[in-house]
Amino acid sequence: MADDGAVTVYNSNAITDPKKSPFSIKVGMAQALHGGAIIEVTNSDQAKIAESAGACCIIVSEPVPGGVSRMPDPSLIKEISRSVSIPIMGKARIGHFVEAQILESVGVDYVDESDTLAVADEDNFINKHNFGVPFVCGCRDLGEALRRVREGAAMVRTQGDFNGSGNIVETIRSVRKVMAEVRILTNLDEDEVFAFSKRIEAPYDIVAQTKQMGRLPVVNFASGGVVTPADAALMMQLGCDGVFVGPEIFDCLDPYECVRAIVQAVRNYSNPRVLAEVSCGLDEAMSGLNLGENRVEQFGNRGTY
Structure with a gap:
C-alpha cells in the first residue's frame, strides 16, 4: 500500500502473552512478504514449481474435499x-485455536485463519496474541480489517471471489472499499475519529493509528480471482502490498510460466512494458483456466482463493 517500512503497531501489550513473540515482530515477519505473490499449493510438486517461479511464500491446502x-x-x-526453502503458510478454521496450535507445532511460518474453510466457531475468532507465529485474516472492509488486527492478525487479505472461477470483480470491489475508507479516515478531523470508529465497529486506538499512518497498520494482500499478470498488477496499483494466487493456477498447461508471470507483474506493477512482456504468449498456457460450470460448482464451498 504505502511506505515499505511501516511497522508501527498499536501501543498495547496487555493482551499479549510475554512468552510469545511481540506483535511488532510478527508484523515485521509478515512485512517480509511485501511485494510478493503467495501461491496456494496442494502437493510438493506444486510447491517446487511455485518456489522456482519466484513465489515469496506458499500456502498449503488439501485438494477439494467432500x-x-x-x-x-x-x-x-x-x-x-x-x-x-521459502516460507510456508497453513490454514486453520475460524475460531479453531487447536488447529492453529497444531500448525504452529509442525513449524509453519504463518497461519491463515481462513474463511475458505468451514467455520469452527461462529462467534469467536482465535486470540492470535497467544501464538508466536504470525496470523493472516480476511476482510472486505476497513472495520473488519482493524478488528482482526486487534485480535492479533499481522497481515490481512482483502478478499473477493469465493469459487475459484477467476472472476476478479468482487476483489476489486473489496479493495476499493477498504482504500476509500482509509482515505475518508485520513481526511477526518481528530474529533470525528471517535464516531468513525464506532460506525465501522473497530477499536479507536487502531483507527487513530490508521489515520496517522494513512494506511492499514499491517500488510494487506489481495485475494481472489487473481489469475493473470494484469490482475496482479491491478491489485498492486490499487494499493495492495501483494497478492494471493489460488490453486487453479496449476490447472493451466504451463503453471511455471503463469506463476512466474504473476510474480514479475507484482514486482513491476507500474511498468506497462514489463507487464506487456510477461503477458505475451500466456493465452495457450492458461487455456485450462477457462472454467466451466462443473469447475465453478466444485469450488462453490471453498473460500477466497
Missing part, C-alpha cells in the same frame, strides 16, 4: 517443508 473442509494434513505440510 464435506467439511479443515486444516491440511500435518504430514502434507511436513512433506512440503522438506521440499522447499
Whole structure:
C-alpha cells in the first residue's frame, strides 16, 4: 500500500502473552512478504514449481474435499517443508485455536485463519496474541480489517471471489472499499475519529493509528480471482502490498510460466512494458483456466482463493 517500512503497531501489550513473540515482530515477519505473490499449493510438486517461479511464500491446502473442509494434513505440510526453502503458510478454521496450535507445532511460518474453510466457531475468532507465529485474516472492509488486527492478525487479505472461477470483480470491489475508507479516515478531523470508529465497529486506538499512518497498520494482500499478470498488477496499483494466487493456477498447461508471470507483474506493477512482456504468449498456457460450470460448482464451498 504505502511506505515499505511501516511497522508501527498499536501501543498495547496487555493482551499479549510475554512468552510469545511481540506483535511488532510478527508484523515485521509478515512485512517480509511485501511485494510478493503467495501461491496456494496442494502437493510438493506444486510447491517446487511455485518456489522456482519466484513465489515469496506458499500456502498449503488439501485438494477439494467432500464435506467439511479443515486444516491440511500435518504430514502434507511436513512433506512440503522438506521440499522447499521459502516460507510456508497453513490454514486453520475460524475460531479453531487447536488447529492453529497444531500448525504452529509442525513449524509453519504463518497461519491463515481462513474463511475458505468451514467455520469452527461462529462467534469467536482465535486470540492470535497467544501464538508466536504470525496470523493472516480476511476482510472486505476497513472495520473488519482493524478488528482482526486487534485480535492479533499481522497481515490481512482483502478478499473477493469465493469459487475459484477467476472472476476478479468482487476483489476489486473489496479493495476499493477498504482504500476509500482509509482515505475518508485520513481526511477526518481528530474529533470525528471517535464516531468513525464506532460506525465501522473497530477499536479507536487502531483507527487513530490508521489515520496517522494513512494506511492499514499491517500488510494487506489481495485475494481472489487473481489469475493473470494484469490482475496482479491491478491489485498492486490499487494499493495492495501483494497478492494471493489460488490453486487453479496449476490447472493451466504451463503453471511455471503463469506463476512466474504473476510474480514479475507484482514486482513491476507500474511498468506497462514489463507487464506487456510477461503477458505475451500466456493465452495457450492458461487455456485450462477457462472454467466451466462443473469447475465453478466444485469450488462453490471453498473460500477466497
